[in-house]
Amino acid sequence: xxxxTALSGFPEWLPEQRIAEQKxxxxxxxxxxxxxxxxxxxxxxxxxxxxLKKGETDKEIYVLRRLQSTEHDENTNLGxxxxxxxxxxxxxxxxxxxxxxxxxxxxxxKAWRGERPQEGRYREFLQADIDVxxxxxxxxxxxxxxxxxLHEVLSSLPIPKVQILVNNRKILDGAxxxxxxxxxxxxxRIVDKLDKIGESAVAELLERQAAxxxxxxxxxxxxxxxxxxxxxxxDAVRALGLRGDTLETGLNELVYVMESLRALPEGTVxxxxxxxxxxxxxxxxxxxxxxxxxxxxxxxxxxxxxDDLVEGGGTKLPGIGASIGVSRIVGRLxxxxxxxASRPTPTCVLITLPSEExxxxxxxxxxxxxxxxxxxxxxxxxxKFDKQIRYAERKGIPYVLFFPxxxxxxxxRDLRTRVQAPIDANVWTPAESDRxxxxxxx
Amino acid sequence: xxxxTALSGFPEWLPEQRIAEQKxxxxxxxxxxxxxxxxxxxxxxxxxxxxLKKGETDKEIYVLRRLQSTEHDENTNLGxxxxxxxxxxxxxxxxxxxxxxxxxxxxxxKAWRGERPQEGRYREFLQADIDVxxxxxxxxxxxxxxxxxLHEVLSSLPIPKVQILVNNRKILDGAxxxxxxxxxxxxxRIVDKLDKIGESAVAELLERQAAxxxxxxxxxxxxxxxxxxxxxxxDAVRALGLRGDTLETGLNELVYVMESLRALPEGTVxxxxxxxxxxxxxxxxxxxxxxxxxxxxxxxxxxxxxDDLVEGGGTKLPGIGASIGVSRIVGRLxxxxxxxASRPTPTCVLITLPSEExxxxxxxxxxxxxxxxxxxxxxxxxxKFDKQIRYAERKGIPYVLFFPxxxxxxxxRDLRTRVQAPIDANVWTPAESDRxxxxxxx
Numbered sequence: 008x009x010x011x012t013a014l015s016g017f018p019e020w021l022p023e024q025r026i027a028e029q030k031x032x033x034x035x036x037x038x039x040x041x042x043x044x045x046x047x048x049x050x051x052x053x054x055x056x057x058x059l060k061k062g063e064t065d066k067e068i069y070v071l072r073r074l075q076s077t078e079h080d081e082n083t084n085l086g087x088x089x090x091x092x093x094x095x096x097x098x099x100x101x102x103x104x105x106x107x108x109x110x111x112x113x114x115x116x117k118a119w120r121g122e123r124p125q126e127g128r129y130r131e132f133l134q135a136d137i138d139v140x141x142x143x144x145x146x147x148x149x150x151x152x153x154x155x156x157l158h159e160v161l162s163s164l165p166i167p168k169v170q171i172l173v174n175n176r177k178i179l180d181g182a183x184x185x186x187x188x189x190x191x192x193x194x195x196r197i198v199d200k201l202d203k204i205g206e207s208a209v210a211e212l213l214e215r216q217a218a219x220x221x222x223x224x225x226x227x228x229x230x231x232x233x234x235x236x237x238x239x240x241x242d243a244v245r246a247l248g249l250r251g252d253t254l255e256t257g258l259n260e261l262v263y264v265m266e267s268l269r270a271l272p273e274g275t276v277x278x279x280x281x282x283x284x285x286x287x288x289x290x291x292x293x294x295x296x297x298x299x300x301x302x303x304x305x306x307x308x309x310x311x312x313x314d315d316l317v318e319g320g321g322t323k324l325p326g327i328g329a330s331i332g333v334s335r336i337v338g339r340l341x342x343x344x345x346x347x348a349s350r351p352t353p354t355c356v357l358i359t360l361p362s363e364e365x366x367x368x369x370x371x372x373x374x375x376x377x378x379x380x381x382x383x384x385x386x387x388x389x390x391k392f393d394k395q396i397r398y399a400e401r402k403g404i405p406y407v408l409f410f411p412x413x414x415x416x417x418x419x420r421d422l423r424t425r426v427q428a429p430i431d432a433n434v435w436t437p438a439e440s441d442r443x444x445x446x447x448x449x
Numbered sequence: 450x451x452x453x454t455a456l457s458g459f460p461e462w463l464p465e466q467r468i469a470e471q472k473x474x475x476x477x478x479x480x481x482x483x484x485x486x487x488x489x490x491x492x493x494x495x496x497x498x499x500x501l502k503k504g505e506t507d508k509e510i511y512v513l514r515r516l517q518s519t520e521h522d523e524n525t526n527l528g529x530x531x532x533x534x535x536x537x538x539x540x541x542x543x544x545x546x547x548x549x550x551x552x553x554x555x556x557x558x559k560a561w562r563g564e565r566p567q568e569g570r571y572r573e574f575l576q577a578d579i580d581v582x583x584x585x586x587x588x589x590x591x592x593x594x595x596x597x598x599l600h601e602v603l604s605s606l607p608i609p610k611v612q613i614l615v616n617n618r619k620i621l622d623g624a625x626x627x628x629x630x631x632x633x634x635x636x637x638r639i640v641d642k643l644d645k646i647g648e649s650a651v652a653e654l655l656e657r658q659a660a661x662x663x664x665x666x667x668x669x670x671x672x673x674x675x676x677x678x679x680x681x682x683x684d685a686v687r688a689l690g691l692r693g694d695t696l697e698t699g700l701n702e703l704v705y706v707m708e709s710l711r712a713l714p715e716g717t718v719x720x721x722x723x724x725x726x727x728x729x730x731x732x733x734x735x736x737x738x739x740x741x742x743x744x745x746x747x748x749x750x751x752x753x754x755x756d757d758l759v760e761g762g763g764t765k766l767p768g769i770g771a772s773i774g775v776s777r778i779v780g781r782l783x784x785x786x787x788x789x790a791s792r793p794t795p796t797c798v799l800i801t802l803p804s805e806e807x808x809x810x811x812x813x814x815x816x817x818x819x820x821x822x823x824x825x826x827x828x829x830x831x832x833k834f835d836k837q838i839r840y841a842e843r844k845g846i847p848y849v850l851f852f853p854x855x856x857x858x859x860x861x862r863d864l865r866t867r868v869q870a871p872i873d874a875n876v877w878t879p880a881e882s883d884r885x886x887x888x889x890x891x
Contacts, residue, residue, distance in 0.1 A: 010762065011499070011543040014527070017492035019540065021547055022554065025488045040885075041819040043796035043826035046467045050459035050573055051559065055516075057453070068516040073509070073563035074497075074528070085456070086516070098461065101453040105463055107793065107843045109829065112464065117493065121515035131492055148808075148829040155812075159819075270812070320452065351549065354485035366590075370597075370712070377483040377601075384485035387551065387590040401549045443482075 016124030017131045018338055026348035026444050028133075028337050031164055032115060035135045035331065038160040039113040042152070044137050047112045049094035051119075055084040057097060067120040087119040091136040092288075092316070092328065099140050099326075100318045109141040109149075115333070126342075127304045127335045136310075138328030140317055145325040147260055150292040150312060151267030153329050157296060157308055158268075158275050165346065165448035166336055168299045169307060172279035175261045175292050176311070178244065179283060181254025182230050186223050192287070193217045198231055199283045231281035238265040240278040260291060290314040294329050304339055307332050340448075348444040350403030355382045355437050356419075357399040360389045361410045369410070372432055381437060396422070405441045408432065458566030459573045460780055468790035468886050470575075470779050473606055474557060477577045477773065480602040481555040484594070486579050489554045491536035493561075497526040499539060509562040529561040533578040534730075534758070534770065541582050541768075542760040551583040551591075557775075568784075569746045569777045578752075580770030582759055587767040589702055592734040592754060593709030595771050599738060599750055600710075600717050607788065607890035608778055610741045611749060614721035617703040617734050618753070620686065621725060623696025624672050628665050634729070635659045640673055641725045673723035680707040682720040699733070706734060732756040736771050740778065749778050782890075790886040792845030797824045797879050798861075799841040802831045803852045811852070814874055823879060838864070847883045850874065 013019070020028060036046075058068055069087040088094045091114045099110065115135045124130055137156060139149045154171050161169040179198075183191050197212045204212075206228055213224040226247060233243045241258045261278055268276045284293045293311035298304060310329025317324035340346035356376065358369050369385050376383040384404070386395045392409075399407050400422055409418045409427075419435060420427035455461070462470060478488075500510055511529040530536045533556045541552065557577045566572055579598060581591045596613050603611040621640075625633050639654045646654075648670055655666040668689060675685045683700045703720055710718045726735045735753035740746060752771025759766035782788035798818065800811050811827050818825040826846070828837045834851075841849050842864055851860045851869075861877060862869040 011539045011760075013543070014492060014494070014496075017494060019492055019544075020490070021544065022487040022489055025490055029488055040795035041822075041824050043794060043824055045464040045794045046471055047464055048462070048467055050456060050461055051561075052456070052459060052573070054456075069513045070516050071511045071529070072514060074512050076563070087513070097453045101455070102461075102463065107840075109840075111794075111826075119493075121518070131494070146829045152829075267808075267812075270809075318453075352485055352487045352553075353482035366709075367712075370709075380483075382483050382485055384553075387588045387594075398549075398551075 014130075016122075016129050018129055018334060020337075020341060021351065023348045023351035023444070024337070024341050026351065026353070027341075027346055027446055028333070030348070030444075030446050031166075031337060032133075032135070032333065034163055035160050035333070036113070036115065038156070038163060039135075039137055042111070042137075042156050042159075044111045044113040047095070047098065047114055048116060049088070049091070049098050049114065051087055051117070052085040053088050053094055053097065055086045058086045058089065058093065067122050069119050069121050089120045090118055091116055091134050091330065092138065092313070095136070095138055095140075095328075096313075096317045096326070099324060100320075103319075103324075109139050109145070111137070111139050113137045127332075127339060129334055129338070132332065132334035135331040135333050136328060138326055140324055140326040142319070143323055143325075145312070145314075145327060147263050148267075149327050150260065151264045153292075153310065153327060154264070154268060154276055154294060155271070157294070157329055157331070158271055160331065161296065161308070162275075164336075165446050166298065166340060167301060169296045170274065170299055171276045171294060171296045171308070172282045173261065173264055173276060173292065173294055174278065174280050174282040175257040175264075176283070176289050177253050177257025177291055178261060178280060179230075179257075181251045181257050182244065182247075182249050183227070185249040185251045185254055186226050188217070188219065188223065188227075190217055194219070194227065195283045198227055198281065201231055201281050233278075233280040235278050236274055236276075237269075238262045238278070240265075240280065244280070257291070264292060284309060284311055288313040288316045292327065298336065298339075301339055304335065307336050344449065346446065346448050349447050350405075350444045352402045352404060353382045353443055354384045354402065354404045355442055356384070356406045356408055357395065357404045358383060358385045358408045359392060359395045359410065360386045361392075361412075362389045365389070365410055372408075375433065379436070381442065396420075406437055458564075458571050460571055460776060462779075462783060463793065465790045465793035465886070466779070466783050468793065468795070469783075469788055469888055470775070472790070472886075472888050473779060474575075474577070474775065476605055477602050477775070478555070478557065480598070480605060481577075481579055484553070484579075484598050484601075486553045486555040489537070489540065489556055490558060491530070491533070491540050491556065493529055493559070494527040495530050495536055495539065497528045500528045500531065500535065509564050511561050511563050531562045532560055533558055533576050533772065534580065534755070537578070537580055537582075537770075538755075538759045538768070541766060542762075545761075545766075551581050551587070553579070553581050555579045569774075569781060571776055571780070574774065574776035577773040577775050578770060580768055582766055582768040584761070585765055585767075587754070587756075587769060589705050590709075591769050592702065593706045595734075595752065595769055596706070596710060596718055596736060597713070599736070599771055599773070600713055602773065603738065603750070604717075606778075607888050608740065608782060609743060611738045612716065612741055613718045613736060613738045613750070614724050615703065615706055615718060615734065615736055616720070616722055616724040617699040617706075618725070618731050619695050619699025619733055620703060620722060621672075621699075623693045623699050624686065624689075624691050625669070627691040627693045627696055628668050630659070630661065630665065630669075632659055636661070636669065637725045640669055640723065643673055643723050675720075675722040677720050678716055678718075679711075680704045680720070682707075682722060686722070702733060726751060726753055730755040730758045734769065740781075743781055746777065746781055749774050786891065788888065788890050791889050792847075792886045794844045794846060795824045795885055796826045796844065796846045797884055798826070798848045798850055799837065799846045800825060800827045800850045801834060801837045801852065802828045803834075803854075804831045807831070807852055814850075817875065821878070822884070824885065838862075848879055 213219045289311040291312035296308035312327040314325040417432040655661045731753040733754035738750035754769040756767040859874040
């Protein structure tokens with residue numbers, strides 16, 4: 008029997024890493040809830056036709072087949088979802104009559120894409136999404152609330168600073184229209200490659216594939232160069248001589264967003280007109296967050312406004328949201344040894360077992376300590392104390408508790424300081440910081 | 450565009466149900482950690498050959514295929530896991546050098562089976578597993594700790610009482626050998642149908658399919674009828690006149706387990722010799738838990754000891770564990786209206802927005818209340834107060850906060866009592882029980 012091996016693109020973590028990831032998920036969840044976002048989960052699968060309708064990831068979908076099924080014994084072809092936005096849009100349409108709007112939901116779940124794995128790009132990955140969906144009109148207020156919440160969440164995690172870049176699809180659409188571009192989606196897709204292939208290659212593609220003149224291509228590049236930490240981007244766009252209703256609407260919306268975020272630390276949010284985001288369903292504000300010092304990793308959060316994604320049966324159901332790439336963030340930090348947990352177990356105290364006869368009393372003591380909120384293990388057999396202590400040391404359990412030897416009382420040893428002292432086992436409590444493992448970042 | 454519909458076997462919950470499910474998961478997790486079990490997650494997929502090696506669920510596996518892949522461009526066929534035990538066994542073998550033994554882990558994840566959906570039987574479902582794996586020998590201590598932990602977890606949830614039935618495969622194997630049965634697995638599989646088809650049908654199958662004599666079949670049934678709330682089952686087995694080393698080992702192990710659980714309330718754990726569990730990998734103690742009043746739903750938790758499941762490369766790595774069927778439990782309780790959350794949102798306070806001019810101050814106030822641990826929403830537009838209050842009422846938000854009108858101060862209204870009172874917004878705190886939604890069981 009050969010040893011099992013990892014599957015490329017399907018990351019797995021050691022217990023101390025999973026503890027760290029879990030603490031990060033808990034923080035994200037607490038922050039989402041502090042803004043009033045409610046949890047939902049959607050099934051992992053969607054009908055294939057729904058998955059193929061939007062986005063540009065069609066070839067990356069995993070399709071399911073029951074092992075023993077013949078080709079046609081299923082009515083519906085099912086695929087694993089590749090994001091959490093599309094399933095959420097379907098959920099809202101399906102349960103609409105039982106939901107209250109504006110619906111604010113968060114969703115922390117796996118998604119799957121059959122892409123070629125590379126650093127930060129997994130085939131199975133964990134996303135933490137927030138979205139707001141409202142009937143008829145979704146106020147611009149939420150375009151500002153989403154990055155505020157992203158900042159609140161990300162700045163509370165022990166990870167490198169994340170800079171949030173904001174743009175508005177209407178600015179791009181309006182500007183491209185203003186210079187006479189007819190095939191806007193193609194231009195968007197090409198400009199989106201700026202980070203990967205650089206300005207001159209983008210200019211060449213714009214001329215060759217999108218049939219732009221050199222002047223048009225240069226204006227696209229000039230627009231993409233605009234990047235300001237405040238609302239001054241609008242003047243820079245107007246200085247390019249571009250005009251139009253869609254453009255003005257986009258500029259006003261992005262000005263509102265930037266103004267509403269002025270209370271955040273300088274440089275947290277940047278208006279960056281090169282941001283487009285790949286998915287076709289965005290219609291206004293778009294977001295992308297980069298981890299400072301790890302920009303090559305790609306976006307660690309992203310999102311935007313989608314006015315037409317949710318099928319409302321006659322009524323519009325516009326939405327806006329963002330997704331935090333939990334696996335991408337922790338995968339990088341684990342990989343570089345920048346993040347872990349202080350120990351690979353939740354256990355705070357190991358009760359040593361002196362003899363088989365003491366087991367019943369030891370079980371009762373363990374029970375009462377757990378009731379007092381102390382994570383407690385009882386060693387499983389009356390082995391030599393050295394062996395029991397070594398087990399605690401290997402697992403990083405901070406305290407070991409000893410039963411009374413003749414004439415004495417219970418004692419606790421702190422394995423880090425090696426100080427051992429008598430205690431009253433019914434009231435003893437560990438230092439608050441030792442109760443559960445903590446995050447350790449470097 | 451027709452409204453999306455549910456997919457049979459893929460349950461989804463409303464926000465208030467998901468909040469309830471999440472609280473149940475949190476409780477399970479806290480209890481698992483209080484016993485020193487560490488979290489891990491495994492990838493959702495395993496190589497198909499690994500999934501087919503054990504168990505009897507082969508035809509229920511979902512196999513993955515990339516939408517655009519040709520038949521043979523992948524080296525490995527992947528399937529979604531159908532339980533969490535097999536992936537865990539593979540994980541232990543793979544990461545063995547980086548793990549500390551005895552390894553105590555918990556794992557709360559989805560699993561998938563392409564079975565025909567029916568009540569309590571889903572195609573996608575959430576499981577909460579605990580397992581202990583140790584090198585060479587796994588002390589019998591853990592056979593008693595697992596049901597103790599199951600009881601501790603399940604009795605702390607707002608669900609009907611769960612009765613835990615325990616047996617030992619060695620008793621069945623030993624007893625069947627003692628009466629001269631040659632094909633033990635077939636007999637096990639037939640006796641396992643007792644609850645579904647009854648004694649006379651089982652007897653008939655034993656004679657027809659397993660070639661047992663009528664007397665042999667009757668002894669199998671007599672054994673399966675033994676059911677005691679204490680260790681007295683052993684005398685009942687011996688009274689059947691059965692003898693043998695394997696049988697004695699099994700009886701002694703089950704006696705130990707029952708004795709070690711004497712501190713639990715009477716009737717919590719029952720020695721029930723009809724319990725076999727379907728998976729082939731169990732080698733000793735087996736568990737099955739039934740929710741009182743909902744026995745027809747099937748097991749809501751189950752598990753057992755597997756001495757040979759983890760590939761140790763020469764060294765044995767015996768394990769024991771159990772799985773709580775979270776989806777089966779909450780699906781039943783949601784379906785019968787027996788469980789929900791007190792509100793469909795985590796929000797505790799809605800700050801009303803009196804005017805656009807007040808927005809900056811309202812944002813700051815919301816921020817400071819969140820910092821004080823109060824889940825706070827700010828209404829998104831300066832609509833009429835009636836509209837803002839109606840939104841809070843529809844979502845079940847308990848408190849609404851009003852900005853000062855001329856000459857006054859901040860005020861808070863409790864929407865349940867309709868009492869409104871002036872407050873100092875910087876120090877006001879809600880009743881502790883209102884901070885987050887609570888579980889409501891009927």
